[in-house]
Amino acid sequence: MSSAEGSLDEGRRLVGAAAVAALVLLPAVLGGPGALPVAVPAALAGFVLCLRCPWRRVGGIPAAPVVGVCLVSLGASFGFRGEQGFALFWAVAEVPLLLLLLRRVTRWAPERAVLVLAPLLALAVVLLPLRFLFAEPAVKGAAVAFACVVSLFPAGVAVAVGLYFRTVESRGVRAMTVALDRQRLQVAADLHDFVAHELTGIVVEAQSAQWTGDLGADETRELLARVEAAGVRALESMDRTVQSLRADAPPTQAYGLADLSRLVEQYAAPGPDARVELRMEPGLAGTLPRLVDDAAYRVVVEALTNVRRHAGGVSRVAVTVVRAVGPGGGPAVEVVVANNGVPVRAMAPARPGGGTGLAGLALRVEALGGELDWGPGQGGWRVRALLPG
Known part of the structure; x- marks a missing residue:
């Protein structure tokens, strides 16, 4: 909405609020000045209630x-000395307007404003029967006190309704925030585990070509073919990640142990120096729960990516997946990726924000009831995951 349209809409609301106030005041003007002390509070409450625009604006209550409405109403309750009929006539209009205003304040106002405005409005509703104590003819004090006590009920209902809708919206906002956080974490994990893996392969190919020097025509074609294949896989992973953001998108494709053979072949593709051995217990693929299967695959992807990025002098990488016994004695699957190289940070260009893959993966594994550790082992570097299976 443009500023001109917003100003026009706000002007219309002001005109409407003024019309409501004038409508409430009209009987007092026709009935004489004695009715104005009780008619003005009702008209002012109707005017403020109709200013709907600021109520949905954060911090714009x-x-x-509202404080003015409360003070004017309380002033009339303690200071009215007119006819009882006037007090009764405009009380019928003012009480519902105050209750609606109380519900709206409780529903939309910031928390600090609610703590001040809601008690003031409730007090104005509860003490409004005092006008009959000083009216002509006066009502007995016991009856006025009873009316004040009874007024607590509609005031409490107005507060309860406002707080109910406020709580429902707050829960919805929290649920939406949690869902968005989970979605962001899933997207970040997919980008890191799959897209970054393929891009790391492309970087390694480029570095290898620079170190090798002049390549023949056949070697160049093979290099470009591998770079193209890695780029296509990265784009496919990006497409899957983007599609998963759609509300009507099917579940994101999950990888698992059955895909490890293809993953190892892709990793070993650059040449004979990148020798990778896969040893997986027969009959294990396809038997694990979906989330465990996916986590096991991600462990291997992350470990192989780190070998490319951070390890030097690697001549052998061993990927082992076997059944094992979990910490509690239950069935588990052990995934181990070991290499005989030495961790060297200079193997890949420094990237801001990098180096959190294993830590994030450890949280995923622990959430499934497993454990992940890494460090020196088997004459080089080892990453080991123990997952429930």
Whole structure:
């Protein structure tokens, strides 16, 4: 909405609020000046209630007009000395307006404003029967006190309704925030585990070509073919990640132990120096729960990616997946990726924000009831995951 349209809409609301106030005041003007002390509070409450625009604006609750309504209403309750009929006539209009205003304040106002405005409005509703104590003819004090006590009920209902809708919206906002956080974490994990893996392969190919020097025509074609294949796989992973953001998208494709053979072949593709051995217990693929199967695959992807990025002098990488016994004695699957190289940070260009893959993967594994550790082992570097299976 443009500023001109917003100003026009706000002007219309002001005109409507003024019309409501004038409509409430009209009987007092026709009935004589004695009715104005009780008619003005009702008209002012109707005017402020109709200013709907600021109520949905964060931090834009018009606190000063609401306080003005309360003070004017309380002043009339303690200071009215007119006819009892006037007090009764405009009380019928003012009480519902104050209750609606109380519900709206409780529903939309910021928390600090609610703590001030809601008690003031409730007090104005509860003490409004005092006008009959000083009216002509006066009502007995016991009856006025009873009316004040009874007024607590509608005031409490107005507060309860406002707080109910406020709580429902707050829960919805929290649920949406949690869902968005989970979605962001899933997207970040997919980008790191799959897209970054393929891009790391492309970087390694480029570095290898620079170190090798001049390549023949056949070697160049093979290099470009591998780079193209890695780029296509990275784009496919990006497409899957983007599609998963759609509301009507099917579940994101999950990888598992059955895909390890293809993963190892892709990793070993650059040449004979990148020798990778896969040893997986027969009959294990396809038997694990979906989330465990996916986590096991991600462990291997992350470990192989780190070998490319951080390890030097690697001549052998061994990937082992076997059944094992879990910490509690239950069935488990052990995934181990070991290499005979030495961790060297200079193997890949420094990237801001990098180096958190294993830590994030450890949280995923622990959430499934497993454990992940890494460090020196088997004459080089080892990553080991123990997953429930």
